[in-house]
Amino acid sequence: MIVKKSLHSLTGKLILTIGTLMIVGSTIFWYFLFRHQERELIKNSVKYGYSFVDYVKKSTRYGMLTFQELLIQQTIEAIGSAEGVVRVRIFDSRGKIAYSSDKNDIGRVIDKNSPICTSCHSATEHPKDTPSWNISKEKDSRVLNLVQPIYNELACYTSTCHAHPKEQKVLGLVEANLSLALLDKSIKQQGIAITIYVLAFLFVISVVLCTILWNLVSTPVSLLAKGMERVAGGDLDYHLSINTKDEMGDLAAAFNAMTADLKKAKNELVEWGHTLEKKVQEKTEAIHRAQAQLIHSEKLASLGRMAAGVAHEINSPLTGIVTFGHLLQKKFAPGTQEREDIDVIIDQANRCSNIIKGLLGFARASAAEKAATNINDVLNSSLNIVRNKADFFNIKLVTDFDGTLPRVKSDPSQLQQVFLNMIMNAADAIEGKGTVTITTRTAKDNGNDFVEIEFHDTGPGISDENLEKIFEPFFTTKPVGKGTGLGLAVSHGIIQEHGGKTFVKTKLGEGTSFFIRLPVYKETI
Amino acid sequence: MSKGKILVIDDEDIVRTSCSRALAPEGFEVKMAQNGFDGLKMIEEEKFDIILTDLKMPDMDGIEVLRRIKEEWPEVEVIIITGYQTVDTAVKSIKLGAFDYIEKPFTPDALIAAVTKALEHRNKNR
Numbered sequence: 001m002i003v004k005k006s007l008h009s010l011t012g013k014l015i016l017t018i019g020t021l022m023i024v025g026s027t028i029f030w031y032f033l034f035r036h037q038e039r040e041l042i043k044n045s046v047k048y049g050y051s052f053v054d055y056v057k058k059s060t061r062y063g064m065l066t067f068q069e070l071l072i073q074q075t076i077e078a079i080g081s082a083e084g085v086v087r088v089r090i091f092d093s094r095g096k097i098a099y100s101s102d103k104n105d106i107g108r109v110i111d112k113n114s115p116i117c118t119s120c121h122s123a124t125e126h127p128k129d130t131p132s133w134n135i136s137k138e139k140d141s142r143v144l145n146l147v148q149p150i151y152n153e154l155a156c157y158t159s160t161c162h163a164h165p166k167e168q169k170v171l172g173l174v175e176a177n178l179s180l181a182l183l184d185k186s187i188k189q190q191g192i193a194i195t196i197y198v199l200a201f202l203f204v205i206s207v208v209l210c211t212i213l214w215n216l217v218s219t220p221v222s223l224l225a226k227g228m229e230r231v232a233g234g235d236l237d238y239h240l241s242i243n244t245k246d247e248m249g250d251l252a253a254a255f256n257a258m259t260a261d262l263k264k265a266k267n268e269l270v271e272w273g274h275t276l277e278k279k280v281q282e283k284t285e286a287i288h289r290a291q292a293q294l295i296h297s298e299k300l301a302s303l304g305r306m307a308a309g310v311a312h313e314i315n316s317p318l319t320g321i322v323t324f325g326h327l328l329q330k331k332f333a334p335g336t337q338e339r340e341d342i343d344v345i346i347d348q349a350n351r352c353s354n355i356i357k358g359l360l361g362f363a364r365a366s367a368a369e370k371a372a373t374n375i376n377d378v379l380n381s382s383l384n385i386v387r388n389k390a391d392f393f394n395i396k397l398v399t400d401f402d403g404t405l406p407r408v409k410s411d412p413s414q415l416q417q418v419f420l421n422m423i424m425n426a427a428d429a430i431e432g433k434g435t436v437t438i439t440t441r442t443a444k445d446n447g448n449d450f451v452e453i454e455f456h457d458t459g460p461g462i463s464d465e466n467l468e469k470i471f472e473p474f475f476t477t478k479p480v481g482k483g484t485g486l487g488l489a490v491s492h493g494i495i496q497e498h499g500g501k502t503f504v505k506t507k508l509g510e511g512t513s514f515f516i517r518l519p520v521y522k523e524t525i
Numbered sequence: 526m527s528k529g530k531i532l533v534i535d536d537e538d539i540v541r542t543s544c545s546r547a548l549a550p551e552g553f554e555v556k557m558a559q560n561g562f563d564g565l566k567m568i569e570e571e572k573f574d575i576i577l578t579d580l581k582m583p584d585m586d587g588i589e590v591l592r593r594i595k596e597e598w599p600e601v602e603v604i605i606i607t608g609y610q611t612v613d614t615a616v617k618s619i620k621l622g623a624f625d626y627i628e629k630p631f632t633p634d635a636l637i638a639a640v641t642k643a644l645e646h647r648n649k650n651r
Binding site: 312315321324 | 546581608631633
């Protein structure tokens with residue numbers, strides 16, 4: 001299993017391929033080198049062989065010329081007994097063995113087709129007169145067979161024995177059979193040595209290759225695979241620490257970048273989820289607020305309608321009370337009890353009348369004549385009205401007007417009513433002592449341009465409990481008889497009717513700011 | 526000889542009585558009608574110097590009464606009595622020729638002043 005797995009691994013495949021290639025390559029290389037060496041050795045052997053044959057010829061020359069057959073035979077026998085010499089023979093021109101290191105051979109005639117003869121004589125060709133050699137196998141070692149012709153020469157045919165005629169070209173031949181056992185042994189030893197070297201070389205190469213591949217490929221790949229597993233398992237913080245400057249390093253860097261991107265994307269997704277949730281919540285709240293606002297407006301509107309009806313109905317009887325009160329008043333001299341009583345009736349009727357006027361202001365829904373108005377001017381005229389009032393003697397009125405304020409489309413008298421109400425409220429809040437700051441500026445709301453007016457007082461602030469109710473009609477914190485509780489409700493209605501909005505920012509103990517925003521009038525030039 | 530003849534048109538009895546009781550001691554001759562139709566009929570029958578008419582009445586409102594009076598008797602001065610004054614009704618009534626408007630609840634002095642002013646205006650234009 002492990003072997004199979006390791007064979008299928010990248011390293012296994014690479015080693016198998018490279019190993020096979022190296023074995024095949026080195027085998028071919030070593031084979032040819034070996035063959036070449038063997039050939040060289042044989043060539044040298046042949047060269048020495050001929051020297052040997054030459055030596056035989058020269059040793060027997062004297063015997064030949066003086067025709068001392070015994071001497072020749074003895075010489076041949078002596079030479080033939082040397083180590084490495086299998087056999088030495090001399091043939092005459094007819095193929096008869098004249099002398100031999102093996103005495104039994106003498107006198108035997110060699111067939112013309114035997115290898116000794118065919119080396120020079122072939123069926124088709126003219127006999128060669130050059131030396132020849134071949135290698136034959138005898139018993140368990142190879143034998144180098146050398147044949148050299150003995151040519152006729154002056155000394156031969158002029159010799160006293162005149163055994164050979166002058167015309168004869170070849171007188172016989174010398175054959176030497178030399179053992180190649182030593183050579184073969186050496187070649188065999190060399191082959192074994194070379195094989196061992198090759199195997200050792202292959203082993204070393206394999207080990208080195210294995211180590212290199214292991215370090216360069218297997219380890220990083222398995223690390224990468226482990227990293228992939230971890231990332232797939234959701235661990236996006238996993239960081240691969242392969243810092244090599246090769247493809248593996250690049251791969252690891254790419255992997256780390258991918259993991260980081262994945263993590264970022266995942267975080268973004270989670271973030272989006274949260275944002276979405278938050279947005280849904282915000283929208284829900286906004287809808288709730290809008291709904292509450294709608295209910296509030298509807299409440300105010302129906303209250304307004306009711307107030308208008310009530311006001312209309314009550315005004316007529318009040319007229320009666322006031323008129324008859326005045327008529328009665330004239331009948332009693334000032335200072336009398338009756339006169340004082342009637343004065344109370346008239347005062348209280350007037351108070352009712354004021355309440356109704358407030359109610360009617362609140363109920364007033366119709367659009368007045370509107371014109372482009374400079375808010376700063378309206379504020380200034382409102383301030384001029386209050387400035388001389390005794391209530392404002394100890395109040396510091398600070399103004400911070402934006403001189404470049406765009407104009408708004410409005411009914412200035414209604415706005416003045418609103419502004420007066422705001423200033424009065426501020427003055428009431430600080431109980432006649434302190435600073436009221438009025439600021440005008442431009443503001444952006446939902447992409448639309450507004451003129452913003454801020455009435456800031458240094459009063460005690462408004463409690464959360466009261467803050468919810470301040471725009472409701474008849475809500476007042478002033479003592480009974482002092483405020484109708486309609487001022488802010490009426491102001492709110494007027495501002496709403498002008499397409500604007502009213503809101504409050506307050507901090508207990510630090511003061512309150514009432515804000516009015518009116519849409520900027522887009523004057524056509 | 527009275528200072529002037531005045532007709533009060535109002536659906537509310539207390540308003541008519543109030544006007545009458547406030548103006549009569551000052552030497553005005555005051556007559557009353559409880560709706561626009563009766564009032565117009567009375568104007569047809571006899572001559573009035575000043576008409577005081579309520580703005581909000583059933584069947585025919587003060588604006589309509591004013592329009593008809595100004596069509597037929599443009600020399601008669603009309604003062605509108607209004608339960609609640611709004612700018613547009615005021616503007617509308619002045620445009621239609623009303624001399625003045627007076628808000629309920631009014632004091633006898635305010636009523637007398639308005640009527641006296643209207644009468645002076647009428648006498649001047651006569």
